[in-house]
Amino acid sequence: MRHRWTSGRVIFAGLNIVFLLLIASTMIIPLWNAVAVSLSSNFGSMASGILMWPRHFSFSGYRTIWTVxxxxxxxxxxxxxxxxxxxxxxxxxxxxxxxxxxxxxxxxxxxxxxxxxxxxxxxxxxxxxxxxxxxxxxxxxxxxxxxxxxxxxxxxxxxxxxxxxxxxxxxxxxxxxxxxxxxxxxxxxxxxxxxxxxxxxxxxxxxxxxxxxxxxxxxxxxxxxxxxxxxxxxxxxxxxxxxxxxxxxxxxxxxxxxxxxxxxxxxxxxxxxxxxxxxxxxxxxx
Amino acid sequence: MSTSEVVQPHRTKTLRRPVGYAPRRWKRALPLYFMLLPTLAYLMVLTYYPLVHAVVISMQDFNLIGNRPFVGLKNYENVLSDPNFWGDFRNTLVLGVSILTIGFVAPIVIALSLNEVLQTWLKRSVQMVIYLPHLFSWVVVGGLWIQLLAPAGGLVNAVLAVFGVSPVQFMSDPQVARWVIILVSVWKDVGFNCIIYLAGIVGINPSLYESARVDGANRWQEMRHITLPGLARTMQVVGLLSIMGVLRIFDQIFVMRNAVIEPKVNVLMTYVYDEGFQQMNIGQATASALLILVFTLVLTIFTRRLIRYDT
Structure with a gap:
């Protein structure tokens, strides 16, 4: 390594990675949420609450927008x-x-x-x-x-x-x-x-x-x-x-x-x- | 012949041209003109003609069908005495300055932070992820965030509810909506600008770091005295591009605005569009567009001078 690993540096490196993961999560979570909502049923997608997994899995969203x-x-x-x-x-x-x-x-x-x-x-x-x-x-x-x-x-x-x-x-x-x-x-x-x-x-x-x-x-x-x-x-x-x-x-x-x-x-x-x-x-x- | 022209263009100019040189040169260039023809036609018909036409339209009471009487500078007077124009002008300034400031600092901070990460795979993955929104259209980005920020069923308010915060009306409170516009705009481009900075960091001479280390500099000092000054030129390029971009904001507002927040988020380009295609005041809209164009050009020339872009 170019510099010695002091405890201060270890803490900094850790905080630095947490910071970057936070930034990256503002990009991933919206997309993840969109995929989960898009694969939910009509009714499931309208319910409130944190939705990170399709609620009542269904392709009806895709079917509706594509053909209807x-x-x-x-x-x-x-x-x-x-x-x-x-x-x-x-x-x-x-x-x-x-x-x-x-x-x-x-x-x-x-x-x-x-x-x-x-x-x-x-x-x-x-x-x-x-x-x-x-x-x-x-x-x-x-x-x-x-x-x-x-x-x-x-x-x-x-x-x-x-x-x-x-x-x-x-x-x-x-x-x-x-x-x-x-x-x-x-x-x-x-x-x-x-x-x-x-x-x-x-x-x-x-x-x-x-x-x-x-x-x-x-x-x-x-x-x-x-x-x-x-x-x-x-x-x-x-x-x-x-x-x-x-x-x-x-x-x-x-x-x-x-x-x-x-x-x-x-x-x-x-x-x-x-x-x-x-x-x-x-x-x-x- | 052409090689020597590349190497010493100033000398060939002083030489006496042989007889018959000019026609031969023109004849040889004929295929080149043919190659340029579509470009020149496009520039003439769809850039310069509209530009000149704009000057004419701006002095007319312009109708798409029917007669178009000349009204002198009345359209310009109407624009300059229109409180909506000045309101949108103020909004452009407020949104523009905020987006420029936050959008300038954020990618530098993230790039420096990424540069400190030693795990290549992590660095690469974060880069790939934060770059994504730059590729998406404003319809997609606007749609994603309107959904996320929805008062009922939106993810952000659902998370806030877990902490006992009552739902925030992100897109119907004008003051809050302004911040949403600013932050989403920064969010979309931060990854792209960050990667430009990372490319700039790679371009910094490594021997500078070596000699700094010999002198006993720590990482903070390296960042402060080598990396940041080394990025000055990249900052200029990014800054200039951002300034030009801010004056052109249209898509984001067109997609994300609604009747409630419009007075606080409409910008100059949406003024041109609304005035021209909604109100059908085409002459007045064109006059405003020309004023904005002149303003843009002055600002561009001024900033170019200021940061000596071409040196």
């Missing part, structure tokens, strides 16, 4: 918007990042400045003219509008650009000598060499799109085009009854929340590594 309240439809919309949106986002931002990494590109400065300025404009502050533009394009109430929202971002472009700039110039130079064009170099060399960058952008974008609320709130009024977050917000947080007047019991609410978390669980093992990488490479979250 039709959460499958918004879930499907969210999958479509998140998956297609993320793939396009990664491709377009990588292409832009590649182009902006080429030192010989005329007008590079101007374009980078345009991108940097756009990063200082929060989406929230232009939500009204954004809505008006989508209306002018005739795309209100379409999933296309949701895919378009945030199709490229300065953050992702600059992150990819940093990645491409770290690829040794000699490799690309020799490919160019062999007569390879930009597209060939981009798809055959740069993309395979930048999988970590692509993964970072894809993960951040997927989570952002899956969790996005404002775009749907603004652009979608037709309930068949709603995304999961908006539908869930209506069922879980805004009053306790649906439009049809049924009471939404706690097990149904928590089942909805667990369903919204599930896709993130698949992403989670990679998230920590790449999210922090994103912060350091991009130097900016948005």
């Amino acid at each position: 309240l039709d959460l499958w439809q918004p879930f499907e919309n969210s999958v479509i918007v998140s998956v297609i949106g993320t793939l396009l986002h990664v491709l377009l931002c990588a292409m832009a990042g590649y182009a902006l990494a080429q030192p010989e590109l005329p007008g590079r400065r101007v374009m980078i400045t345009l991108i940097l300025i756009s990063m200082m404009i929060p989406f929230e502050s232009i939500m009204i003219p954004f809505y008006v533009t989508i209306q002018e394009l005739g795309l209100l109430n379409t999933l296309v509008a949701l895919i378009l929202t945030g199709l490229v971002s300065g953050f992702s472009i600059l992150l990819m650009r940093n990645f491409f700039q770290s690829i040794p110039q000699e490799i690309m130079e020799s490919a160019r000598m062999d007569g390879a064009g930009h597209f060939r170099i981009f798809f055959r060399m740069c993309l395979p060499l930048s999988t970590a960058g692509l993964a970072t952008v894809a993960l951040i974008e997927f989570v952002g799109r899956w969790n996005n609320l404002l775009a749907t709130v603004l652009l979608i009024s037709d309930s068949s085009k709603e995304t999961l977050q908006v539908a869930l917000n209506g069922m879980v947080n805004q009053g306790s009854s649906t439009s049809s007047g049924d009471l939404v019991t706690n097990n149904v609410k928590m089942a909805g929340i667990i369903i919204a978390i599930v896709p993130l669980v698949f992403v989670y093992p990679f998230a920590q590594k790449y999210f922090v990488k994103g912060i350091f490479l991009g130097g900016n979250k948005e």
Whole structure:
């Protein structure tokens, strides 16, 4: 050990661990409680008391929210918007990042400045003219509008650009000598060499799109085009009854929340590594 | 050719360009412009055009359908004389300053505490767990906490009842609800910021600790004089990101507010939304959004100057 273990240090180490476990428990207990409530029966979930284990175990919460309240439809919309949106986002931002990494590109400065300025404009502050533009394009109430929202971002472009700039110039130079064009170099060399960058952008974008609320709130009024977050917000947080007047019991609410978390669980093992990488490479979250 | 440009960009500029250089350069760059086309189109149509349009809308009596007469600066006057705007402005300040302060200190404390843990498995598990809420949407986080804090059947009040405390109306007492908003906001991001700090700690030169130990420094002194100063740059990055984030708060309030607590928790971005899409005062809402944007830009430039972000 680096230092001697005095009794003071042992006590400190113990208290330190207790402190951390307390912090961690504020994250675990809410989730544990949600799972327990979601697996309780309608009646069991509404009873008061500390509920850390399903009361009258039942899947009725999941059944109700999925088929009676039709959460499958918004879930499907969210999958479509998140998956297609993320793939396009990664491709377009990588292409832009590649182009902006080429030192010989005329007008590079101007374009980078345009991108940097756009990063200082929060989406929230232009939500009204954004809505008006989508209306002018005739795309209100379409999933296309949701895919378009945030199709490229300065953050992702600059992150990819940093990645491409770290690829040794000699490799690309020799490919160019062999007569390879930009597209060939981009798809055959740069993309395979930048999988970590692509993964970072894809993960951040997927989570952002899956969790996005404002775009749907603004652009979608037709309930068949709603995304999961908006539908869930209506069922879980805004009053306790649906439009049809049924009471939404706690097990149904928590089942909805667990369903919204599930896709993130698949992403989670990679998230920590790449999210922090994103912060350091991009130097900016948005 | 391009390699030498990377290494010595200042020298190539002074060289005389050979005849026919410029057209060839443009021709070679053509595929690059093609690659940039979607990005430039997006920026023009869905960022800069809306921005310019916002200036026009803010001076109109704007209707989605029908005519849109110009009214000069009347919308701005209406915003600045609207007590709701100033109320929401105050709320943004109160919530923002509290979230920034607590949200700045908490992850540093937890990161330093985690750094003292010698059991790697424990450290790793705590890290993984406290990071979770950052991944969840505000609908999920809001839903979880509204449920936990419910006066009847909520876990928190059930625990309080064990200690004989009568149920607290967390989400219907405006003063309490404000604190709920602040603490839940900190709760959501504390793990993420903590991991950024831990990455910063790993980046500190280990020889600094070695020489400190040679000089007989104890662990407290190491933390105070090496770890904390070593994290200064990380603190700047996290601080700047948080300041920008606080002015954009929307989702959390949209999800967690209710009619009773709204006067105490509504923020500037919910003002824009409510004014524009609930009251349909689109011109006035746009004027307020532009005022907020200018305020955000000034604050961003000011803080960047202050902490010399780019050095």
